Amino acid sequence: MYDTYQIFGLNISSAVKLPVQPNLQANSDFASDVVIEYGDTPVELVNPRARGLHYQAAPGEFLLSVNNVARYYVQGGNRITIAPEAGASDDDVTVFLIGSVMAALLHQQNFLVLHASAIEVNGKSYIFAGSSGVGKSTLAAGFHKRGYSIIADDICAVNIKDGQPMVVPGLARLKLWSDVLKKLDIDITKLKLVRNEKELEKYYFPTEKESFSPVPIKSIFILDTNKNNLFETIPIAGAEKTDCLIGNTYRFKFLNGLDGKVDHFHKCASVAGKASIHKIFRPSIGFSLNELMNLLEAKFSE
Numbered sequence: 001m002y003d004t005y006q007i008f009g010l011n012i013s014s015a016v017k018l019p020v021q022p023n024l025q026a027n028s029d030f031a032s033d034v035v036i037e038y039g040d041t042p043v044e045l046v047n048p049r050a051r052g053l054h055y056q057a058a059p060g061e062f063l064l065s066v067n068n069v070a071r072y073y074v075q076g077g078n079r080i081t082i083a084p085e086a087g088a089s090d091d092d093v094t095v096f097l098i099g100s101v102m103a104a105l106l107h108q109q110n111f112l113v114l115h116a117s118a119i120e121v122n123g124k125s126y127i128f129a130g131s132s133g134v135g136k137s138t139l140a141a142g143f144h145k146r147g148y149s150i151i152a153d154d155i156c157a158v159n160i161k162d163g164q165p166m167v168v169p170g171l172a173r174l175k176l177w178s179d180v181l182k183k184l185d186i187d188i189t190k191l192k193l194v195r196n197e198k199e200l201e202k203y204y205f206p207t208e209k210e211s212f213s214p215v216p217i218k219s220i221f222i223l224d225t226n227k228n229n230l231f232e233t234i235p236i237a238g239a240e241k242t243d244c245l246i247g248n249t250y251r252f253k254f255l256n257g258l259d260g261k262v263d264h265f266h267k268c269a270s271v272a273g274k275a276s277i278h279k280i281f282r283p284s285i286g287f288s289l290n291e292l293m294n295l296l297e298a299k300f301s302e
Helices: 090-108 136-145 178-183 239-247 252-258 261-274 289-299
Strands: 003-007 010-014 034-038 055-058 061-066 070-075 079-084 112-121 124-129 149-152 155-161 164-168 173-177 202-206 215-226 232-236 276-283
Touching: 055 090, 055 252, 061 090, 061 252, 070 090, 079 090, 090 112, 090 155, 090 252, 112 136, 112 215, 112 261, 124 136, 124 164, 136 149, 136 173, 136 178, 136 289, 149 155, 149 164, 155 261, 164 261, 173 178, 178 202, 215 239, 215 261, 215 289, 232 239, 239 261, 239 276, 252 261, 276 289
Parallel strands: 010 034, 034 079, 124 215, 215 276
Antiparallel strands: 003 010, 055 061, 061 070, 070 079, 112 124, 112 149, 112 155, 155 164, 164 215, 173 202, 232 276
């Protein structure tokens, strides 16, 4: 049984239930851009150009092996085959599928894939990028509570259309730690754990997707921390803008094998030429989320 989804601008038919609502309006004419299925996968790629601890990559091929969970084989940007390990839970299989595996497929599809969240403000997208744990999803959740629409979380897919960089809406959900949900006064008893391990305490928080249409990029904020107990805003200019985007690419090392680094650089340069980019520093501990949101919200009107 395959469910159908529209995610990242792609029509997806999936044997794996994804942590978002399927496309209930799909009919017999639904043409799949991507098929996700269970089946046999290679143990090794024949001629990988890049190899990491758990992955191998070659032009048009990507293989991820997660111990005690599954092997994932991504082909040509249009097919993902999954070979689960015996005893692996559906939750564990899914969490890697919608993370590194989906990023590899989007790289194959020639998206610029940023490690970022994005919201929509007056028909423009504002992107929050940065390293893991810096607060991208928390910030997006806070703005969602203020009434802004979420476009993307964790994986932010960017396309260039007629010279204009656009964020393509991703999965309509946030992944949030329990302490963040409590601070935002969100009832965790109605939410599903990301992985069925209580000690992780990370949950899927569904968000309503109002549109599947790409949203032009206005500004990108690179989040970081400092020890000054102060908020700082630093505008980025020149070649450093492109460097910031390269540095915040999701699974950039995959591109070493997928043969996409030249196109990736051109996309980063194109986005850098159109969008304003700022580094935003916040206190490393004890900062006010509302204060940070107020700082950024003031820049939405610039």
